[in-house]
Amino acid sequence: MINQQLINPRSIVVIGGSNDTTKPGGKVLKNLLEHHFSGDVYVTNPKEDEIQGIRCYRNPGDLPDCDLAILAIAARFCPETVELLARKKNTRAFIILSAGFHEESEAGALLEQQIVDTINSVNGCLIGPNCIGVMNHHHTSVFTTPIPKLDPKGIDFISGSGATAVFIMESAMPKGLSFSSVYSVGNSAQMGVEEVLQYLDESFDPETSSKVKLLYVESINKPDLLLKHASSLIRKGCRIAAIKSGSSSAGSRAASSHTGALASSDSAVDALFRKAGIVRVYGREELAAVASVFMHKPLTGKNIAIITHAGGPAVMLTDALSNNGLEVPHIESPELLAKLLPGSSVANPIDFLATGTAGNLGDIIDFCDNKFDNIDAMAVIFGSPGLTEVYDVYKLLDEKMKTCRKPIYPVLPSVINVKNEIEYFLSLGRINFPDEVVFGNALAKVYNTPAPAAPAEHPAVDITAIRRVVDEAKSGYLAPDKVQQLLDAAGIPRAGEAVVTSREEAVDAAGKLGYPVVMKVVGPVHKSDVGGVVLNVKDAETASREFDRMINIKDTTAILLQPMLSGTQIFTGAKYEPKFGHMILCGLGGIFIEVLKDVQSSLSPVSAAEASEMIKSLKSYKIIQGVRGQEGVNETAFADAIVRLSALCEAAPEITEMDINPLLGNAKGVVAVDARIRIEK
Incomplete structure (x- = not known):
């Protein structure tokens, strides 16, 4: 666990320090000295008597x-050095910059484990190995540059990659972002992104702690820990954005169910982030833009006023916002228009022309903040052709951001023409969005990310009956009667049905179920593809004839009969994803699941509120509601x-894949018509 010796040490030793500042041991020492670490600094090197004074x-x-x-020595020397420091020098925090551990070889992995065992034995903490280090406003224990402005109210940033941490800071700093802490966890031998986030949660102080967290994650090893502490921090008032790299797959995995084909490890990451309330982004610039949005007042509604003196950027921003579900509502105000130069427009975007003044901008902002109830926030686009200085505009913008109730987002694209003025604006503690489209997409992504899901309350299910079926079963797909038993035990409504293996049984079962019936093959995975589904069987003669045909279809072991029901075909399913647990999916059913691939997912356990949101988030939701006179689906059911x-x-965690497809839904409720369940012991 992270300790105070790492956060605010009284003394730091650089093992393997150097006068050569092109080496990690030299540069980390230089950074510590130049950024005025207030405690004692020591350095070791078997060949030197004095290093950097x-x-x-x-x-x-x-x-x-x-x-x-801080160790900057060859991997093979690290275990004995850690042993010495931990046992004899009371060292309880370690940062190992060196590479050559589990990322390189099996022998390196053994060295790494030896180090972890030693540090654990003294209740110490380890960052790395194979990392760039740690920095906060107490110390800059990294061997890289740049060193950002370190402010307790800045961003807490945790990265699984040292180089990527550097590049993300380089994206963020020119926009005016500052940092509270930076953790490069490297190999995460003892502590990874999840454990650092746990520390930030458990040590969180609403008065002094940063409320913005950024993550760069290459592998999620403890999703439960990440979910717990990310959602906890967000409920405490923090905002979190993350990049999870490695989202593509070099090849497709064969899956024998619809759910298995649609669910992937990356969709599990999506589901995890959504459940936690984390804003997911996919690149450095997007991460910096979202962090910049976080640093402003929260957006409480979707209506944005675009204030501009340049038409093109305003149009592009309007498109970015509108395409992502935010609104740029029409405004009419003769009173405001009378205050602006002839030719201005207040329709929204509010265009006060290239010749507009700081006074004009101030009038517009005041109207948007106090008189336009249909406006929730303002985006101010102000650049310059380079003819005059615009310090007065940026000074006014800073003043209005202090006093206005509604958020104001400054989009300042003239990073060359008014470089000095923007630097002045950033020196006031402000942040710039240099690109209006990147800003618009980031703002929408933040607004559209849901709050952390409430804890799920389990409905009453017959756990004893469920365990009896699963415990008695072998790995593989369950027989239809066992599937029926599990659906009944879970309280999922299902159609009456019969499984038959002879013509006589088919005719008898159809009569008892009541014509018309549906007949389906048992055995083949994709029944429709092999002619294994017959609808609207209305009499015994047809039932007899179709049984004779279908029983001879390859891989068929029996025929399933069900009453012919009507309604909208929907589906729900589950897939077990290692580490993450079960992904629960829903969407339109039948053949539409394969054609449209319109599904929503969440990680189990799923609450009623989450399930309702999954349904409402489907692109096909209007069909579920009922369109053009068609009966809708009972959403509660x-x-x-x-x-x-x-x-x-x-x-039953042994369930690895499960489909209920289709569920037939109408205004009265839903009924499971077909289901497949595969288990692995």
Whole structure:
């Protein structure tokens, strides 16, 4: 666990320090000295007596006690050095910059584990190895540049990659973003992104802690930990954005169910982030833009006023906002128009022309803040052709951002023509969005990311019956009667049905179920593709004839009969994703699931509110509501089926893939018509 020796050490030793500042051991020492670490700084090197003006200890055994050790020596020397420092120098925090551990070889992995075991034995903490280090407003223990402005109210940034951490800071700093802390976790031998986030949650102080967290993640090893602490921080008033790289797949995985084909590890990441309330982004510039949005007052509504003196950027911003679900509502105000130069427009975008003044801008902002109830926030686009200085505009913008109730987002694209004025604006603690489209997309993404999901309450299911079926079953697909038993135990409504293996049984079962009936093959995966589904069988003669035909279809072991029901075909399903647990999916059913691939997913356990939001987020939601006189689906019953399927998976984690497709839904409720369940013991 992270400790105070790492956060605010009284003393730091650089093991392997150097006078050569092109080497990690030299540069990390230089950064510590130049950024005025207030505690004691020690350095070791077997070949030097003095390094960068500091006494050098040739033998680490001669060092005084030290809180934090930064190792920049060959991997093979690290275990014994850590052992010495931990046992004899009371060192409880370690940053290992060196590479050559588990990322390189099996021998390196053994060295890494030896180090972790030693540090764990003294309840110490380790960052790395194979990282750039850690920095906060107490110390800059990194061997890289740039060193950003370090402010307790800035951004807490955790990165799985050192180089990417540098590049993200280089994207963020020119926009005016500052940082509270930066953690490069490298190999995450003891602590990864999840553990650092846990520390930020458990040590969070609403008065002094940063409320913005950025993550760069290459692998999520502990999704439960990430979900718990990210959602906890967001509920405390923080905002979190993350890049999860490695979202593509080099090849497709074969899956035998619709759900298996549609669910992937990356969709599990999506579901995890959505459940936690994390804004997911896909690149450095987008991450910086979202962080910049976070640094402004929260957007509480979707109506944006665009204030501009340049038409083109305003149009592009309007498109970016409108295409992502935000609104740029029409405005009419003769009173405001009378205050502006002839030719101005207040229709929204509010265009006060290239000759507009700071006074004009101030009038517009005041109207938007106090008189236009249909406006929730303002985006101010102000650049310059370079003819005059515009300090007065940026000074006024800063003043209005202090006093206005509504958020104001400055889009200042003239990063060359008014470079000095923008630097002045940033020096006031402000942030610039240099590109209006990147800003518009980022603002919409933040607004559209849901709050953390409330804890799910399990519906009543018959766990004893569920466990009896699963415990008795072998790995593979369950027989239809076992599927029926699980649906019944979970409380998921299903159609009456019979499984038959002879013509006589088929005719008898059809009569008992009541014509018309549906006949389906048991065995083949995709029944429709092999002619294994017959609808609207109205009499015994047809039932007899179709049984004879269908029983001879390849892989068929029996025929399933069900009453012919009517309604909209929908589906719900589940897939087990290693580490993440069960993904629960829903969408339109039947053949539409394959054609449209319009699905929504969440991680189990799923609450009723989450299930309802999944349904409402479908692109096909209007069909579920009912269109052109067609009867809609009972959404409460659909959501209940999703929640009960989730509860079934919680009771039976051995379920690896499951489809209920189709569910037939109408205004009265939903009924499971067909289901497949595969388990792995």
